[in-house]
Amino acid sequence: MADRVRAWQPDVPHLREVLHAEFTEHAYPSHTHSDWTLLLIDAGAVSYALDRRPHTAEPATLTVLPPHVAHDGRTAREGRPFRKRVLYLADSWLPVEAVGRTVDRPTVVRSDAAAAVRRVHAALGGGDLFEAESGLVGVHDLLREDLQGHPPSHAPDVPLARRLRELLDEAVVSGVTLGEAARVLGAHPSHLVRSFSRAYGLAPHRYLTSRRVDLARRMLLDGQRAADVAVAVGFHDQPHLTRHFRALLGTTPDAFARGA
Structure with missing residues (x-):
């Protein structure tokens, strides 16, 4: 069970849901979303498989999970909780060709991307929806820039x-x-x-x-x-x-x- 969970739906274009949660033992089974998922880890670490490939989400990095691609998740450090913040964005927020690229490279290591998403969360927490909307535009541009030049190897849509x-x-x-x-x-x-x-x-x-x-x-x-x-x-x-x-x-x- 969740130690702590909070979710809400701000009135911000493209933003479907915001989720803050802390888990000690819960393990997500393989599942999928119809949205883009932007994941920040504030404490601990998460081990997950995306399209059957293992990854780890840790603090100081941003994880981007594409829509309609299966993933799971669990604490990467046995007996220790992980704390996360998540933005769920409409599947049209990024172009369809970004799906394969993010399957190959879900971890965005550039620090400015994670910092930009943290600023969006801060704006949402303060109730400044215009600042949050503006911040998401910046995040979108950063991710588009990061994805350029990385042709996808993943092509799930037979x-x-x-x-x-x-x-x-x-x-x-x-x-x-x-x-x-x-x-x-x-x-x-x-x-x-x-x-x-x-x-x-x-x-x-x-x-x-x-x-x-x-x-x-x-x-x-x-x-x-x-x-x-x-x-x-x-x-x-x-x-x-x-x-x-x-x-x-x-x-x-x-x-x-x-x-x-």
């Missing part, structure tokens, strides 16, 4: 897997069976699962669960009740939401909402 992902994105709440997807896409269900898992690093059902949890956290931050949110995002009931929410985020929906 056509069949991409089409299945688009189908799942269209049916986040209603859901879709593998049989239905197979009929729509003209492929055998087992081939769909293999293709998707190879491309994105997790099975289709886990991708769909990640999308539903992402949708749930935004609705919780809007003040909606967990019981209502559970059904609204496609889970059977609140215990079903709670089980997946806690597995992915290390806290319950109610505790997450209270930390807003």
Whole structure:
């Protein structure tokens, strides 16, 4: 469970969510987001795999995780907590060609990038949304500059897997069976699962669960009740939401909402 978690949705263009958290034992299972993730580590360190490749996020560096690419995470120092701050930004915030480059190089070592993101957090903490918006423009420019000249080696979007992902994105709440997807896409269900898992690093059902949890956290931050949110995002009931929410985020929906 989370030792501390706080999340909110500032009224800043492209910025979907801000999350501050501290964990001692929670380990994130492999999951994905539809957003760009900018991660700062304030204490401790985090070991994670991005597209099945191992990395470590430490203080003084900025970690950039691209949308739709599987990653996990856990403390890199056994028995010691890690404290993090995260900005979630819309998938259109950086160009699509940046996805492969950040999979290859998720750690931004230049100190001015991490410092710029810290200034955004400081502005958000002080309630100065215009300063935060201006700061994000600067962060965007720094990352675009850092990514230039680094051609990607990662190309996850094989056509069949991409089409299945688009189908799942269209049916986040209603859901879709593998049989239905197979009929729509003209492929055998087992081939769909293999293709998707190879491309994105997790099975289709886990991708769909990640999308539903992402949708749930935004609705919780809007003040909606967990019981209502559970059904609204496609889970059977609140215990079903709670089980997946806690597995992915290390806290319950109610505790997450209270930390807003």
